Amino acid sequence: MIVLDLKCDTGHVFEAWFGSSGDFEEQKGRGLVECPICGSQKVGKALMAPAVGAKGNRKSDTPAKGNAPVPMQSGGEGSPAEMKALLSKLAEAQAKMLEKSDYVGKDFAREARAMHDGQQDERPIHGETTLDDAKKLVEDGVPVAPLPLPVRRREREN
Numbered sequence: 001m002i003v004l005d006l007k008c009d010t011g012h013v014f015e016a017w018f019g020s021s022g023d024f025e026e027q028k029g030r031g032l033v034e035c036p037i038c039g040s041q042k043v044g045k046a047l048m049a050p051a052v053g054a055k056g057n058r059k060s061d062t063p064a065k066g067n068a069p070v071p072m073q074s075g076g077e078g079s080p081a082e083m084k085a086l087l088s089k090l091a092e093a094q095a096k097m098l099e100k101s102d103y104v105g106k107d108f109a110r111e112a113r114a115m116h117d118g119q120q121d122e123r124p125i126h127g128e129t130t131l132d133d134a135k136k137l138v139e140d141g142v143p144v145a146p147l148p149l150p151v152r153r154r155e156r157e158n
């Protein structure tokens with residue numbers, strides 16, 4: 001799992017978690033990465049610098065925080081610390097919501113449509129679908145929405 005600081009085209013800097021750098025690129029390519037503040041999908045990696053401790057023969061006024069990424073510039077409404085706190089709360093809320101939801105994998109569009117059409121009992125679900133299939137669901141009045149943060153699939157956990 002990696003943490004990336006991302007920045008949208010309007011200047012908002014935010015933090016996001018991904019299974020790998022490749023997962024970020026794949027999700028971005030599928031249109032699944034967007035700014036949580038303004039919704040822009042024009043998102044890239046923000047300029048970051050690692051927190052590097054002082055040389056061994058120098059005394060530092062503040063202790064280093066390991067190798068945590070530190071954004072070099074901020075933008076938008078609120079400091080990076082405030083944004084990280086808000087995203088942390090969002091991640092907690094999403095995790096709590098997903099505890100009561102069934103993961104249906106790549107069958108998401110079929111399952112959502114079947115519930116909408118009355119062919120299955122309604123229940124909270126989450127899963128994966130293509131952007132085209134998601135748009136078709138919305139056009140047909142099926143109540144769906146993207147999750148605000150990426151979800152680590154159980155089969156990928158160690």
